Amino acid sequence: MELGWLLWGAGVLLLLHVLMELSPAVNFALRIGFYCLLCVVGSALAAPVCLLVNGGRTVKNMRIIKTVVKTFKYFLGVRFEVKGLENFEMEGPAIIVSNHQSILDMMGLMEVLPDDCVQVGKKELMYAGTVGLIIYLGGVIFINRKSTTSAKMVMAEVAKTMAADNVKVWVYPEGTRNCTGDLLPFKKGAFHLAVQAQVPVIPVVYSSFTTFYNPKKNLFTSGKIKVEVLPAIETKGLTSGDVSDLTDRCFRTMRETLFRLSGCPSEAKDSS
Numbered sequence: 652m653e654l655g656w657l658l659w660g661a662g663v664l665l666l667l668h669v670l671m672e673l674s675p676a677v678n679f680a681l682r683i684g685f686y687c688l689l690c691v692v693g694s695a696l697a698a699p700v701c702l703l704v705n706g707g708r709t710v711k712n713m714r715i716i717k718t719v720v721k722t723f724k725y726f727l728g729v730r731f732e733v734k735g736l737e738n739f740e741m742e743g744p745a746i747i748v749s750n751h752q753s754i755l756d757m758m759g760l761m762e763v764l765p766d767d768c769v770q771v772g773k774k775e776l777m778y779a780g781t782v783g784l785i786i787y788l789g790g791v792i793f794i795n796r797k798s799t800t801s802a803k804m805v806m807a808e809v810a811k812t813m814a815a816d817n818v819k820v821w822v823y824p825e826g827t828r829n830c831t832g833d834l835l836p837f838k839k840g841a842f843h844l845a846v847q848a849q850v851p852v853i854p855v856v857y858s859s860f861t862t863f864y865n866p867k868k869n870l871f872t873s874g875k876i877k878v879e880v881l882p883a884i885e886t887k888g889l890t891s892g893d894v895s896d897l898t899d900r901c902f903r904t905m906r907e908t909l910f911r912l913s914g915c916p917s918e919a920k921d922s923s
């Protein structure tokens with residue numbers, strides 16, 4: 652009986668392997684499905700640990716979440732090469748901004764996440780089952796992207812409290828996922844927040860995933876992601892009138908870094 656089950660299991664695995672080899676769509680679906688499964692199961696395991704160790708919703712849970720998510724890269728064959736981590740070695744609050752390519756970014760986020768750092772996320776993530784629960788427990792700041800007024804109010808509240816709470820806030824200024832190898836124009840929320848709280852902005856750039864991950868082409872293989880934490884940009888003395896310039900400056904610096912890390916020919920910059 653047990654041998655029968657073993658043979659069935661081996662047969663199913665062999666079939667999946669053959670299908671993955673033959674069909675890029677099956678390969679993509681299985682690999683991304685496996686990542687989602689890791690997220691769901693990892694969250695289900697981490698949530699009780701967070702509750703037992705830290706008692707509820709707190710940024711301290713991010714350490715536990717980080718420990719779990721940092722193992723995912725070994726299952727998926729994703730490698731990271733990180734530079735500039737010393738730029739996080741500053742005391743006190745800051746706004747961290749980074750490019751956002753995919754749900755796979757959670758691995759890159761946790762690879763470098765400093766202590767006491769929460770992310771700004773769309774409120775819909777709260778309802779993503781166990782993943783939503785773990786995101787809630789990690790203290791993520793939820794915003795309604797469809798209502799600028801409501802998102803601005805949430806961010807104004809964060810600006811008032813982040814210094815006292817001594818937290819860093821991680822924002823994806825593109826406001827959505829974008830896996831084109833370039834950046835979308837930046838939304839201004841992160842930069843208003845930095846100016847209102849008078850805290851530095853630290854840009855973090857991840858190289859383009861397009862050589863190993865591209866949902867449009869059903870491409871998902873193993874691959875290397877280069878990450879660079881850039882020097883902080885001070886905002887002391889800046890006012891709301893400076894937000895557009897600050898946004899542009901970060902955008903230009905991050906775009907240049909993205910192309911450099913991705914080994915993009917210079918024509919790519921000019922043609923977009």
Ligand SMILES: CCCCC/C=C\C/C=C\CCCCCCCC(=O)SCCNC(=O)CCNC(=O)[C@H](O)C(C)(C)COP(=O)(O)OP(=O)(O)OC[C@H]1O[C@@H](n2cnc3c(N)ncnc32)[C@H](O)[C@@H]1OP(=O)(O)O
Nearest residue numbers: 690693694719757772773799802806826838839840841843
């Ligand atoms: C253990 C296993 C675990 C398994 C799971 C693994 C890990 C999970 C655990 C934890 C990690 C969680 C990570 C969650 C990541 C979530 C990622 C996302 O959800 S990205 C999407 C959500 N984020 C954002 O949208 C942030 C970026 N957006 C903005 O900042 C926007 O500006 C906005 C505040 C949302 C407003 O949107 P809008 O489209 O209206 O933007 P504009 O920039 O065009 O602004 C319009 C207008 O308003 C002015 N403005 C904007 N913000 C402010 C402000 N705060 N104060 C004052 N004024 C503001 C802006 O200047 C514009 O005016 P003007 O044109 O005159 O300049």
Ligand SMILES: CCCCCCCC/C=C\CCCCCCCC(=O)OC[C@@H](O)COP(=O)(O)O
Nearest residue numbers: 687690691753754757778779780782826827828
């Ligand atoms: C009972 C409900 C069950 C729902 C189950 C959902 C299961 C989801 C399982 C795995 C998903 C892993 C997601 C990891 C977290 C990803 C965070 C993220 O990257 O969100 C995307 C968001 O930044 C921008 O969204 P859009 O690009 O604008 O869209």
